[in-house]
Amino acid sequence: xxxxxxxxxxxxxxxxxxxxxxxxxxxxxxxxxxxxxxxxxxxxxxxxxxxxxxxxxxxxxxxxxxxxxxxxxxxxxxxxxxxxxxxxxxxxxxxxxxxxxxxxxxxxxxxxxxxxxxxxxxxxxxxxxxxxxxxxxxxxxxxxxxxxxxxxxxxxxxxxxxxxxxxxxxxxxxxxxxxxxxxxxxxxxxxxxxxxxxxxxxxxxxxxxxxxxxxxxxxxxxxxxxxxxxxxxxxxxxxxxxxxxxxxxxxxxxxxxxxxxxxxxxxxxxxxxxxxxxxxxxxxxxxxxxxxxxxxxxxxxxxxxxxxxxxxxxxxxxxxxxxxxxxxxxxxxxxxxxxxxxxxxxxxxxxxxxxxxxxxxxxxxxxxxxxxxxxxxxxxxxxxxxxxxxxxxxxxxxxxxxxxx
Numbered sequence: 001x002x003x004x005x006x007x008x009x010x011x012x013x014x015x016x017x018x019x020x021x022x023x024x025x026x027x028x029x030x031x032x033x034x035x036x037x038x039x040x041x042x043x044x045x046x047x048x049x050x051x052x053x054x055x056x057x058x059x060x061x062x063x064x065x066x067x068x069x070x071x072x073x074x075x076x077x078x079x080x081x082x083x084x085x086x087x088x089x090x091x092x093x094x095x096x097x098x099x100x101x102x103x104x105x106x107x108x109x110x111x112x113x114x115x116x117x118x119x120x121x122x123x124x125x126x127x128x129x130x131x132x133x134x135x136x137x138x139x140x141x142x143x144x145x146x147x148x149x150x151x152x153x154x155x156x157x158x159x160x161x162x163x164x165x166x167x168x169x170x171x172x173x174x175x176x177x178x179x180x181x182x183x184x185x186x187x188x189x190x191x192x193x194x195x196x197x198x199x200x201x202x203x204x205x206x207x208x209x210x211x212x213x214x215x216x217x218x219x220x221x222x223x224x225x226x227x228x229x230x231x232x233x234x235x236x237x238x239x240x241x242x243x244x245x246x247x248x249x250x251x252x253x254x255x256x257x258x259x260x261x262x263x264x265x266x267x268x269x270x271x272x273x274x275x276x277x278x279x280x281x282x283x284x285x286x287x288x289x290x291x292x293x294x295x296x297x298x299x300x301x302x303x304x305x306x307x308x309x310x311x312x313x314x315x316x317x318x319x320x321x322x323x324x325x326x327x328x329x330x331x332x333x334x335x336x337x338x339x340x341x342x343x344x345x346x347x348x349x350x351x352x353x354x355x356x357x358x359x360x361x362x363x364x365x366x367x368x369x370x371x372x373x374x375x376x377x378x379x380x381x382x383x384x385x386x387x388x389x390x391x392x393x394x395x396x397x398x399x400x401x402x403x404x405x
Contacts, residue, residue, distance in 0.1 A: 006275035009313070009348050015272070016284060016314055017328070019296070020321035023176070023243060028169045031162050034154050036215045037172040038323040043148040045165035048138035053102040054081075056133045060115055060122060061085075061094040061106035064130050072121035079103060093122055102134055109133035141165055151324045173323045178211050179238035179295075180204070181221035183231060183250040183259060184302075189223070202372060203248045203307045207300075210311050211246065213405060214319050226250075231262035239266075239287035239295040243322065246315060249302025259299055263287065267294060275347040275386065278303065278369035279310035296322070303369040309350050309381065312404045330403035332383065334395050336360040341390035348386045352378035353398065361398055 007015075026040035055061065066073060076092035079085040081099035088094055088105040096102070096109060108128040115124050141147055147161055148154075154162075154170070162170055187201040188194055201223060211218055219242055224234040231250070238245045250259035260283070263269045269285040283299035298315055300307045317328035338360030341351070352364045352374040361382060364374040380400040384390060 006273050006280070006347065009274060009276050012272045012274045012282065013314060013317065016282075016318055017321050019284060020318045022324040023173070023322050024324075025174045026171050027174055029172045031159055031167055031170055034159060034162075034170050034172055035156065036213075037154050037170070037175075038215075038320075038325055039148055039150050039152045039154065040171045040173050040324070041150050042146045043162060043167065043170060044144050045141045045147050046143070047141075047166055048143050049141035049164055050135055050137055050139065052137050054135050055079075055096045055098055055100050055102065055109045056135050057109065057111050058097050059109045059111040059133065060124070061088060061096040061103055061109055062124070062128070063088065063090065063106060064108050064128055066091055066093075067110075067124050067127045070123070072118035072123040074121045077103070107131065107134075151326045153320070153323075153325055175215055175217040176244060176319055176322055177219065177242045178216040178244045178246060178319075179219040179221060179242035180208055180211070180246050181224045181234045181238060182247060183224045183226060185226045187223045202304050203302070206304065206308055207246060207248065207311060210308075210316070211319070214316065216319065226258065228258040228261055228265075231258040232266055235262055235266045235287050235297075236289075239289040242295050244296045244298065244319065245287060246298050246300070246311075248300040248307040250299070259283075263297060263299075267297070269297075276310075276313070277345050277347045277349045278306035279313070279350075280306075280347070282310060282314060301369075304372040305352070305375060306369045308372075308375055312381075312401075313350070316404055330399050332403075333398045333400065335398045337382075337390050337392055337394045337396045339363040339390070340392050341384060344384060344387050344389055346387055349382075349384040350399075351382040351384055353382045354379040355398070355400075361396055 029037055073093045075095055076089050077086055077094045079094050079096045079100045081097055085101055085103035088103040094103050107130045110124055110128050111133060115122050147165055148158055152158060182201055182204050186198050188198045190200050208218055208220055221234055221238060224230050263285045267285055267287040271283045273280055274282050279301050281301055285297040286294040287297055288294050300310045320328045338356055339362060351367055353361045356362045364377050380398050383397040383399055390396060
């Protein structure tokens with residue numbers, strides 16, 4: 001029997017993302033609690049930022065024309081941040097502090113290092129230009145302008161921007177509801193005795209943690225016994241109140257692998273053999289639920305590194321696209337290879353590496369798909385083209401793990 005041709009990574013990802021229509025919906029979240037949530041609609045400013053002309057630094061608020069003859073000028077008032085100053089009297093200066101409102105009539109601020117006391121007044125070393133060291137009202141943000149676009153995943157600085165324009169709440173997408181389960185009679189939870197032939201279930205901890213980092217609401221169904229009926233039951237339970245189901249392993253046609261058959265019985269299934277290493281097999285499907293609706297399904301490889309890498313490359317962008325995020329690709333760095341990779345695979349490889357002290361990329365010594373220690377040692381993936389050797393000093397495409405957060 002002829003095996004189907006392997007699908008290249010970019011084509012597989014593009015096909016998968018066409019299936020991830022944004023789910024829609026909106027709710028209000030306190031700005032303080034909206035980290036990593038996705039905006040459901042554009043956010044506009046309720047005010048100018050800054051709301052008034054203010055001083056960029058500590059110094060003296062002056063009228064430039066009063067300083068032309070170089071004589072000392074008396075201090076008529078002191079203006080700390082938060083105070084409402086009186087208009088600046090002609091022929092006087094005001095002591096002013098960073099962020100304080102510029103008095104009416106003043107047209108510049110002279111930094112305190114360029115002035116000195118002279119009797120009861122202040123003498124200035126030079127005449128400033130009008131507007132010097134003044135932050136103008138609306139210089140950062142104009143009232144009613146869009147400050148954050150729909151589809152923005154809210155970073156700490158985005159929350160700060162929302163707070164700076166007076167927004168106590170933000171319109172966000174509902175959290176994506178994701179169910180997880182893991183098949184295999186050999187799987188054991190940490191803390192339990194490890195029977196002969198058993199292994200501890202690391203994938204559960206990795207995948208659930210990655211989903212939580214994306215802000216998902218998790219329904220963890222745990223370990224499912226290796227039987228067709230148990231797997232079908234798990235799929236039905238998972239689909240009842242979830243938008244997406246994620247699992248790893250169990251997608252082959254072996255006698256003890258039932259996910260594929262269960263999914264075909266409970267919905268629909270599409271599988272790809274993707275030309276990447278690690279992580280060749282990938283499955284997408286839908287699981288039917290009451291009311292004619294369905295939940296998405298993504299099945300990942302069972303080997304720990306394969307599961308981790310394919311989550312980053314496929315599940316993460318799928319989740320973000322369901323939430324309405326338009327740009328889901330990680331930003332890559334072009335860095336120097338401090339390693340040799342003389343025997344490349346015919347598939348595109350994602351090698352575990354890290355940036356060394358001298359700015360080049362080093363590789364973990366063992367790139368096996370079951371070597372989870374490589375993912376802890378590394379701080380990113382080297383995106384190595386199929387069939388292309390890498391020599392020390394070459395420029396490589398590096399995907400930092402921080403880009404997948």
